[in-house]
Amino acid sequence: MGKGLETRERILAIAEMSVLAKGFGATSIDEVIAEAGITKSGFFYHFKDKNELARAMLLRYVEANNRVFDDVFGRGRQLSDDPLQAFLIGLKLLAEVMADLPHGHPGCLIASVCYQERMFDREVRAIAVNSVQGWNVRFRATLDEIAAQHPPREAVDLDTVADMMSCIVDGGIIMSKLMADPRRLEHQVLAFRSFVKMLFSPSPAVPAGQVSAPATRVDSSHVDPHLL
Amino acid sequence: MGKGLETRERILAIAEMSVLAKGFGATSIDEVIAEAGITKSGFFYHFKDKNELARAMLLRYVEANNRVFDDVFGRGRQLSDDPLQAFLIGLKLLAEVMADLPHGHPGCLIASVCYQERMFDREVRAIAVNSVQGWNVRFRATLDEIAAQHPPREAVDLDTVADMMSCIVDGGIIMSKLMADPRRLEHQVLAFRSFVKMLFSPSPAVPAGQVSAPATRVDSSHVDPHLL
DNA sequence: GAAAACGCTGTACCTGCGGTACGGTTTTTG
DNA sequence: CAAAAACCGTACCGCAGGTACAGCGTTTTC
Structure with a gap:
């Protein structure tokens, strides 16, 4: 990384912290440049x-x-051929990532933009909207795969379930930030995981042996405590 | 309402709109007073x-x-003696309220405060924290009532489920604001309702006749499209 | 009916920040 | 070595938050 890009990156990191803590409008350039030197x-x-x-x-x-x-x-897919299992593993790993953040999740910039829409031009808003839409179609595709093999127990719109993913994360971030308790976000992701599990699990009696043998090694963390 | 309180209320309403649209730091007093006259x-x-x-x-x-x-x-409780049914009815009504807002939900001030914590003193943050905690204990109590009669199918912490309510609403507000689609919030509340329903419903085979006869008349709106 | 409290208006002023402009200087790179 | 990149310094503008204070009409209270 050239020196220019390094400085740029430093500015962006500092500004992000400030925006997430004070809002974009209240983020002073003077403060950012002072911290960036x-x-x-x-x-x-x-x-x-x-x-x-x-x-x-x-x-x-x-x-x-x-x-x-x-x-x-991606790791989820490596660890199971069943799309449902793969997604559940992914959610578990996501929850772990969220829990492992040193001072909790710093905040979601998308949410920050959303609550300050008037401050930004069309392009910024478009970036935010497109990103969320991208995540939604991504998760929607995953859910379609799952539904093809595991008929959902309730008549829930899969677009809504895909959307729910973003909602839970953004809502969980707000709660964990507000309560100064990083684990809340982790718990919310796991609760969403329970929702997905229930939605696509056919009956209370659990059919075992759907998890294929892990092809990749899992780095020190044991992945199978609550897979099903 | 005295003239003083009326002006005060007008200021608060205008300021809230501005804060939700631009953020607290970017909300100019000059703009507020201009609009308030x-x-x-x-x-x-x-x-x-x-x-x-x-x-x-x-x-x-x-x-x-x-x-x-x-x-x-409260209406939910009036319409069913079963705590689960009462809660499900309440969620349905909540979703309707959210959907009936003319221009969509304007935004959650708690979330706005959360994303601008550094702008406020301890007292403001304390108000936000206490409010959310109040909602959580409220829903936790409701869930305890439900769980006493309907053993949950999954081992989910009820505090987390209570928390999920706030997360879904706040997340749903963000999504509906961002996408300019008020129905997303409604759908999210209903999805959470499905989660609660699944969590406390014993088996795929639905036992009927748990809904007690409505003691109160329902004002024009038919309440029973998807009660169970 | 006078006094006090309420609900403001008007003016003047200070500070700090976003943003512009632009010339100069150092550092990196081909 | 030269040119481009990556800055520094300074000076300036306008706007907004906030303070201070004097005053004025209306309503309430004794």
């Missing part, structure tokens, strides 16, 4: 105005989020 | 500073929210 001119060299900063922040955030999703649900 | 001095007569405005706004919001909860879940 640069001058105002330096800042405006990288971002022509605050909206460009917002755009870059959002893109950075969405990308990082996508990497996490790719990681946990 | 008063002067700056008039504003500072009612609120000594922005933090006092925030406190009053939050209290107003929480109170309104409590009224809605009291209303829908």
